[in-house]
Amino acid sequence: MTFHITRRDFLKSSAAASSLFLVSGCTADLQKPVWMESYVNPPEETLPSENFWFASTCRMCPAGCGVIAKVSNGRVRKLEGNPEHPLNRGRLCARGQAGLQELYHPDRVQQALKRSGDRSQDQWTPLSWEQAIGDLAAGLQDVDPDRVAFLTGYLPHYQSELVGRFMKGLGTQPPVIYDAQAAFDGRVTLAAASQRLFDTPALPVFDISQADVVFGFGADFLETWLSPVAYSQRYGDMRGQVGKRGYFAAFGPRLSMTAASADRWLPTPPGTEGLAALALGKIIVDEGLDRGGDAIDYQALYQDVDVDAIAEIVEIPVDELTQLARTFAAATQPVALPGGMLSGHANGLDAVKAVAALNMLVGAGEEGGMKLTPEPPSRDLRRAPVSSFADVQALTARMANGDVDTLFVLGANPVYELPAALGFADALASVKNVVVFATLMTETAQVADLILPAHTYLETWGYEFVDPGFGEMTVSAQQPVVQPLYDTRDPGDALLALANAMDGDVVKRLPWPNLVNFIQTRLTSLQLLDGNFTASDTDTFWAAWLQHGGWWSQEAAWTPPTPGEGFGKALAATPPRFAGDAGERPFHLIPIPSVIFGDGRHAGLPWLQEAPDPMTTASWDTWVEINPVTAQQLGVANNDLVTIAADGGEITAIVYLYHGIRPDAVAVPVGQGHEALGRWASQRGANVLSILAPQTDDASGQLAWLDTRVQVTKAEGRRVLPALESNLGVERFRQQSL
Amino acid sequence: MTETTHRWTMAIDLDRCTGCQACVVACHAENNVPVVGEDEVRMGRAMHWLHIERYWVGEYPNIQARFIPMMCQQCENAPCEPVCPVFATYHSQVEDLNIQVYNRCIGTRYCANNCPYIARTFNWFNPEFPEPLNEQLNPDVTVRKRGIMEKCTFCIQRIHDAEHVAEIEGRPVQDGDVQPACAQSCPTNAIVFGDLNDPNSRISQLAGSRRSSRLLEELGTEPSVIYLSGGDAHVS
Numbered sequence: 009m010t011f012h013i014t015r016r017d018f019l020k021s022s023a024a025a026s027s028l029f030l031v032s033g034c035t036a037d038l039q040k041p042v043w044m045e046s047y048v049n050p051p052e053e054t055l056p057s058e059n060f061w062f063a064s065t066c067r068m069c070p071a072g073c074g075v076i077a078k079v080s081n082g083r084v085r086k087l088e089g090n091p092e093h094p095l096n097r098g099r100l101c102a103r104g105q106a107g108l109q110e111l112y113h114p115d116r117v118q119q120a121l122k123r124s125g126d127r128s129q130d131q132w133t134p135l136s137w138e139q140a141i142g143d144l145a146a147g148l149q150d151v152d153p154d155r156v157a158f159l160t161g162y163l164p165h166y167q168s169e170l171v172g173r174f175m176k177g178l179g180t181q182p183p184v185i186y187d188a189q190a191a192f193d194g195r196v197t198l199a200a201a202s203q204r205l206f207d208t209p210a211l212p213v214f215d216i217s218q219a220d221v222v223f224g225f226g227a228d229f230l231e232t233w234l235s236p237v238a239y240s241q242r243y244g245d246m247r248g249q250v251g252k253r254g255y256f257a258a259f260g261p262r263l264s265m266t267a268a269s270a271d272r273w274l275p276t277p278p279g280t281e282g283l284a285a286l287a288l289g290k291i292i293v294d295e296g297l298d299r300g301g302d303a304i305d306y307q308a309l310y311q312d313v314d315v316d317a318i319a320e321i322v323e324i325p326v327d328e329l330t331q332l333a334r335t336f337a338a339a340t341q342p343v344a345l346p347g348g349m350l351s352g353h354a355n356g357l358d359a360v361k362a363v364a365a366l367n368m369l370v371g372a373g374e375e376g377g378m379k380l381t382p383e384p385p386s387r388d389l390r391r392a393p394v395s396s397f398a399d400v401q402a403l404t405a406r407m408a409n410g411d412v413d414t415l416f417v418l419g420a421n422p423v424y425e426l427p428a429a430l431g432f433a434d435a436l437a438s439v440k441n442v443v444v445f446a447t448l449m450t451e452t453a454q455v456a457d458l459i460l461p462a463h464t465y466l467e468t469w470g471y472e473f474v475d476p477g478f479g480e481m482t483v484s485a486q487q488p489v490v491q492p493l494y495d496t497r498d499p500g501d502a503l504l505a506l507a508n509a510m511d512g513d514v515v516k517r518l519p520w521p522n523l524v525n526f527i528q529t530r531l532t533s534l535q536l537l538d539g540n541f542t543a544s545d546t547d548t549f550w551a552a553w554l555q556h557g558g559w560w561s562q563e564a565a566w567t568p569p570t571p572g573e574g575f576g577k578a579l580a581a582t583p584p585r586f587a588g589d590a591g592e593r594p595f596h597l598i599p600i601p602s603v604i605f606g607d608g609r610h611a612g613l614p615w616l617q618e619a620p621d622p623m624t625t626a627s628w629d630t631w632v633e634i635n636p637v638t639a640q641q642l643g644v645a646n647n648d649l650v651t652i653a654a655d656g657g658e659i660t661a662i663v664y665l666y667h668g669i670r671p672d673a674v675a676v677p678v679g680q681g682h683e684a685l686g687r688w689a690s691q692r693g694a695n696v697l698s699i700l701a702p703q704t705d706d707a708s709g710q711l712a713w714l715d716t717r718v719q720v721t722k723a724e725g726r727r728v729l730p731a732l733e734s735n736l737g738v739e740r741f742r743q744q745s746l
Numbered sequence: 747m748t749e750t751t752h753r754w755t756m757a758i759d760l761d762r763c764t765g766c767q768a769c770v771v772a773c774h775a776e777n778n779v780p781v782v783g784e785d786e787v788r789m790g791r792a793m794h795w796l797h798i799e800r801y802w803v804g805e806y807p808n809i810q811a812r813f814i815p816m817m818c819q820q821c822e823n824a825p826c827e828p829v830c831p832v833f834a835t836y837h838s839q840v841e842d843l844n845i846q847v848y849n850r851c852i853g854t855r856y857c858a859n860n861c862p863y864i865a866r867t868f869n870w871f872n873p874e875f876p877e878p879l880n881e882q883l884n885p886d887v888t889v890r891k892r893g894i895m896e897k898c899t900f901c902i903q904r905i906h907d908a909e910h911v912a913e914i915e916g917r918p919v920q921d922g923d924v925q926p927a928c929a930q931s932c933p934t935n936a937i938v939f940g941d942l943n944d945p946n947s948r949i950s951q952l953a954g955s956r957r958s959s960r961l962l963e964e965l966g967t968e969p970s971v972i973y974l975s976g977g978d979a980h981v982s
Contacts, residue, residue, distance in 0.1 A: 057885065083881045086775055088930055099933045105771040114876040230764045230933075237933045244762045244934030253761070268811035269764045275807050493878060603766055614781040614879075615774050618792065622765035623811065625800055627792075628784035635806060667802050667809045692784075730787035732797055736864045 056081060063090050063557030065472050065486040067465035068103040068110075069189065069606055070162045071235040072472040072482070074557040075100065075107070077489040084108060084466055084489045089237070090557045092540070094480040096237040102604060102619055104237070109613040110447065110464045111493065115686035117446050117453070117461040118494035127437070127455050137497060137505075140460060145509035147441065148414065153180040157403060157412045161187035161419030162195070164465070164486070165472045166527055168391050170500040170518065171418065177507060177514030184403045185395045188425040188607035188678070188697060191711045193234050194351025194360070195394045200708040201346070201360040202380065207572035209393060210380040211476040212364065214343050217245035219377050221339035222256045223288075223332075225281040225363050227347025230266040231603040234348070238478045243269070257332065259284050260349060262598050262633070262675050263668025265622045275670050276322045278596045278714060279584025282350055282359020286310070286581055287318040288333045289366045295330075297337035298369045304575045306369060312578045321583070342370050343377035348601070352714035355582035357707040362579055368571060379566035381476045386533035389473045389483065396709025400426065401702065407435035414441045418462075418499050423451040424682065425607060427700040427711075429656035445499040448612050449684045461496040463488075468498040469523050471530060471558075481565035483534060484558040498523055534559045587701030588655050588717030595638075597654060597718040598675040599696045605679030608697070612686040621677060624664050625732040630693030633666035633675040634720070642720060649723040652676065654716050656701055659694035662729045674720055752919070753842060753942040754900055756926070757952040757972040758815055762936035765798050765813035769928035769937065773817075776901060776927035778887050780873030793867040795898040796928055812976070815928070815937075818865040818898035819961060819969030820844050826857035826866065834895070841905065843970075846897055853893040862962050863969075866897045900939075900970075901926035921947040942970075 059080050066073045066087075074093025078086040087107050091098035120140040125131040135143075148156065158175055160168070160183050171183050190196070199209040214229075216222050216239070229239040246254035258267035261278045276284055290313040292298050293306045300306065319326045336342045346363035350356055364378070372378035384390050400422075406412050408431065415436070426432045436442060436455055444456040453459050470486035497505075500523050507518035520526035528550060535549045539559045543549035553559055586596065604619050605611045620627050632652060634644070644650055648663045652674065661676055669675055681695025703712045773779060773796045780793050796817040803810040824844050826835050834850035835857045837843075858866035872892045875883065883889060886903040890896050901924075908923040921940050929937035940949035949972075952958065957974040 080885055085882065085884050086927075096933075098930070099935075100768060100772070100931050101933055102767040102771040105768060105775050105931060108775065108882045109879065112879045112881050114879055230766060236766075240764060240766065240933030241935070243764070244936065247761050248759070248935075263809060263811060265765055268813070273807075273809070615771050618774075618781040618783075618787065618794075619767045619771050620792075620794075620797065622767055622798065622813070623800060625798075627787055637806070667804075667806050668811060669806075671806075728788050730784050732787075732792060732794075733800070735788075735790040736792075736797070 062487060062489040063485065063555065064466070064489055065470065065484040065558070066100070066104045066107060067164055067486070068107050068610065069232070069236075071095065071237065072474040072484045073100065073104060073237050074484055075104065076557070077466065079489055082490065084111065093484070093557055094482055094560050095235065095474055095478055095484070097241055099237050099241060101237050101240075102616065103606060103610055106610065106613045106615045107466065109615055111466045111490070113448060113612060113686055115448055115612070116494060117449060117459055118496070119461055120495075121459040123457045130454070132459070137495065140458065141502065141505050141509050144443065144458070144506055148178070149510060151413050153178040155411060155413040156180050157406065157414070158183035158416040158418070159403065159420055159422060160185050160417075162190040162394055163419045164470050165389075165391055166470045166523070166530070167419065167500050169530070170503050170526070172392050173517040174503045174507060174514065177517035179513065182392060184399050185392060186397065186400045187420045189232070189601075190394045191397070191713055192232060192348050192352070192601040192607060194348040194356065194710065196396050196710040197351035197356045197360050197705065197708045198346070199393060200357055201364055204574035205361060205364055205572055206380065206569045208380065210383070212346070212569070213379045213381055213476040213478055213566055214345055215242065215377045215379060215478070216254070216343050217242040218249070219246055219254050219339075219341045219343045220252055221336055221342040222246065222254060222345065223336060223342070224256065224258045224266065224270065224345045225285055225347055225359070226260045226349025227258070227345035228264050228266045228349065228601065229345060229347065230269060231264065232348070232601040232606060234476055235478070236603070242478070255335075261596065261670045261673045262600075264600070265603055268623065268668070273668070274324060276324070277670065278598065278673060279353040279355060279586075280322045282355060282362045283318045283581055283583070284322045284324065284329070285344060285359070285362040285366045286313050286579060287315045287322065287329050288336060289313070289362065289369050290315050291330050291333035292337045292369055295334070295337075297334065299371045300369045301371070303571045304368060309365060309575060309579055313581055318581065336366075337370055339370075341375070341377055343367065349714060351705070351708070351710050352712060354585040354703060354705050354712045354715055356705040356710055356712065358580045358582040361574075364569075365575075365579055368569070368575075372569065378569055380569050382481050382565045382567055384473050385481065385537055388530045388533055391473065397702070397704050397711035398709040401430065404430055404432050404435045407439050410438045412439050414443065415439045416443045417452050417456070418445040421450040421452050421609060423455060424695060425697050427656055427702045428698040430702045445502070447496075448686050451682065451684045454684050460499070460502055461494065463492055463496045463498045466490060467492045467496070469527055471527055477566060479564040479566060480560040480562075482558060482560040483531070485553050485556070487554050500526070531559070538562050584715070586715050586717050587703045587712075590717065593654065593717035593719045594672070595718050595720055596673040596714075597652065597696070597700075597716045598673055599700065599713060600675050600677045602677050602679040608679040608682070608695070611679045611682055611689040614688045617688050620732050623668070624666070624729070626664065626729050628692065628730045629727070630659070630661045630676065630680045630696070631664040631729050632661040632720070633664050633669050635669050635671040636665045636667065638671045639663060639665050642722065644722050647726045647728050649725050649727055651721050651723045652699070652718050653721070654699040654701065654718045656716070657699040659696060659699055660723055661694055662727050664729060674718065751943060753970075754820070754905065754924070755940065755942040755949050755953065755970045755972065756900065756929070757938045757949055757958070757974060759936045759938070759974040760812070760814065761957075761974065761976045762934040763813050763815060764934055765800060766933060767798065768931045768933055769815060770794055770796055770798065772927040772931035773898070775882070776884055776887070777899070778883050778889050780869070782871075786870065791868070791870055793869070793896070795867065795896070814973070816863060816865065817971070818844065819863050819967065819971045820900055822968035822970065823966055825860045825862060825965070825967060829856040829860050830854070831856070841902065843900060843902065846895060846899070848888055848890055848894050848896070851894045853895065855895060857895055862965055862967065866895055869894045869896065
């Protein structure tokens with residue numbers, strides 16, 4: 009008789025035998041049971057080739073959409089919108105889809121780097137986190153806190169809070185919060201307008217899903233403005249309403265991607281969109297069509313508005329303005345959008361106020377589409393507002409004067425995104441110690457003395473109070489969906505460690521042992537509120553919060569705007585003011601916030617580099633959109649190179665004849681022209697932000713990024729724009745000369 | 747395998763489409779579509795399985811732009827199929843879809859020449875995914891090599907997945923179970939996917955809309971993609 013054992017039985021018995029055995033040795037210490045883990049058992053939450061889904065928050069722009077990440081074999085493979093999330097309802101934009109490549113970019117900064125030569129040389133010495141934090145702590149101990157500065161972008165909420173506390177702990181000025189995206193969104197101007205008109209800095213939100221008429225004033229709400237996926241969702245709803253189809257008219261000098269979806273485009277001269285809104289409001293009041301209630305004296309509000317004069321400026325005849333005004337006033341739910349483009353002019357605040365007033369005029373206060381984002385439910389979830397451009401100018405001046413010894417930079421790339429004429433790069437030379445947190449080597453990191461490698465958003469924890477919020481009050485959850493790839497840390501965690509390593513008051517402001525602990529304390533106030541789930545204790549709350557991808561209220565929490573004292577003052581018809589001599593520089597320069605790259609920070613990702621621009625179908629390069637009539641006058645054709653010269657510098661771009669732009673303006677997309685940011689972005693195209701005039705709207709302090717005048721001249725040579733248009737097919741070899 | 751009872755169909759509402767490119771990038775991510783780089787794009791070799799065509803209508807200042815997302819139309823009567831000498835592209839009875847079998851393809855490119863929608867793309871070079879970028883690859887989709895023709899599959903891996911799950915749960919595939927990557931991502935809900943043989947599905951309702959039409963119908967290709975035209979403004 010033979011002993012019969014199958015392969016399966018053998019594996020079973022050997023697994024049982026190996027799972028627990030006693031190590032017998034000479035000393036008693038070693039006589040402990042040792043558990044041996046089979047290699048067959050995968051780590052927690054990993055089953056070979058099974059997909060796991062983790063909910064988190066997209067950080068590719070500040071909107072705060074919910075994502076779910078498909079993870080297999082311990083690696084994230086795909087990002088989708090979180091269907092439960094009230095902001096994006098399962099949808100995601102091109103940038104959101106490309107988030108994977110932030111994580112898997114081959115040029116990530118993988119460890120802390122200290123400069124070994126001077127700043128002109130690209131020489132770095134790797135060092136450990138312990139050493140980097142230790143050095144920093146020792147260095148900060150001795151300096152005058154007033155000589156430390158922190159510049160951040162519009163950060164994820166939790167990081168913003170930690171940076172603020174860090175600076176408070178040092179006993180110095182709060183961080184300067186500024187990036188190009190925040191400027192494009194017009195956050196400063198919108199908050200200032202709300203403050204003046206509604207006595208609150210809350211950002212306005214516009215519910216266009218039920219609207220029958222939408223007027224967009226410089227509003228690229230389907231591309232980059234504040235919360236493009238949320239607005240796109242509501243736009244789809246607006247078009248697909250049962251029994252009616254919302255009508256959309258766009259005012260602005262360029263037919264943007266958003267304006268291309270409009271039923272009507274009104275090519276108003278740059279900076280006059282707000283004036284058009286004023287004229288429409290005046291006509292509605294004069295014809296007695298207003299229904300905004302008695303709280304506001306509309307006659308007085310519009311007393312300084314001269315419709316005839318404005319009609320001439322905005323190049324829309326009075327008849328047509330009247331027609332538009334009547335259409336708007338007759339609608340059941342009309343909505344007027346004060347887009348980010350308004351805030352890019354020196355008359356930005358007045359323009360936003362004019363559009364807000366237009367909403368109030370037709371009853372936005374009660375049933376209309378204009379709402380205000382609610383206050384967070386507790387002080388713990390408030391955040392510091394975006395700084396004005398004036399604050400950035402002040403910081404630059406401090407640096408240039410030699411008043412800053414240590415500058416921290418996080419979530420911003422000032423060397424790339426600030427106008428060169430501001431002189432930030434030169435001012436950096438006077439700062440002894442520049443510390444930059446980075447995932448990829450940015451232009452600013454290139455001139456740093458210490459680079460601290462940061463987690464990408466897919467590797468770390470966080471939360472975001474969604475602002476502007478649509479309907480439900482939403483606190484979105486962020487969690488790591490993979491193990492960190494490299495020796496990186498969340499900048500927030502690094503600040504906690506730094507505070508711990510320092511003596512003094514800093515640690516009192518940052519007493520938490522780690523980021524998770526900090527985040528949990530921020531969320532305690534939510535546990536008592538009625539939301540998308542109920543949790544009796546902190547652990548249950550935390551688990552449900554991660555599972556659902558955040559907490560949101562059951563009911564819509566946005567509030568109708570109630571008129572404040574600001575409505576007692578007449579609206580001002582402020583004309584635009586441009587930088588540059590009109591004779592010498594005859595064209596208005598329109599930088600296009602990119603639906604693909606945002607403010608340029610995502611230009612390093614190959615999916616986005618290759619994604620065609622919606623309007624031109626071009627990729628990988630920088631073009632300038634010129635009206636065909638203007639191009640003829642300039643003697644340039646498609647694929648010619650031109651020089652675009654402003655007072656603050658010049659760039660070269662490829663000519664693209666664009667039918668949807670005024671003849672007195674040229675438009676250049678934002679995003680290219682990087683000198684760093686990895687292999688796919690560096691040394692490619694031109695950076696239009698660098699030649700902008702550092703002019704501000706004096707009323708709000710916001711950068712007037714649309715106010716630069718330029719001259720356009722033909723340059724030597726041609727370069728074929730890489731585009732899909734007229735270029736698709738199996739294989740169409742082009743003539744070498746083309 | 748038996749013949750399918752499904753008639754997979756996609757509808758694209760051009761009144762909702764804003765041209766935003768979310769679907770394009772979602773398709774790259776889901777289907778391991780290579781990025782070819784600046785010079786190749788210039789030569790017309792971009793490999794988007796789904797691209798958005800933009801058309802100008804009128805002249806300044808009365809100008810409009812129109813977007814049409816374009817991908818393999820999964821023709822019932824596909825011009826690409828009969829010209830393939832090795833049956834790499836053929837009509838599958840199992841899924842009732844136009845299938846590209848990568849390991850049969852010898853790269854004659856006849857199919858692409860014959861496609862009136864310009865929906866097929868060719869791998870002129872081996873795709874590159876410098877480490878760790880290879881971690882982004884979807885394990886459910888083959889990575890193609892040099893010399894292979896490829897195109898939109900209606901995310902066939904997702905169709906199979908939904909069928910598999912339905913089988914395990916002992917129920918038929920329901921409307922909404924299958925969502926291609928483009929439809930799932932679309933911020934304005936412009937893309938709807940479903941089974942035309944299910945009279946209650948959303949796609950069946952949209953197919954009956956007076957706004958619906960198919961591209962180049964006169965060629966007799968019988969495409970499985972329905973386009974819903976833009977609506978008329980109700981005010982002037």
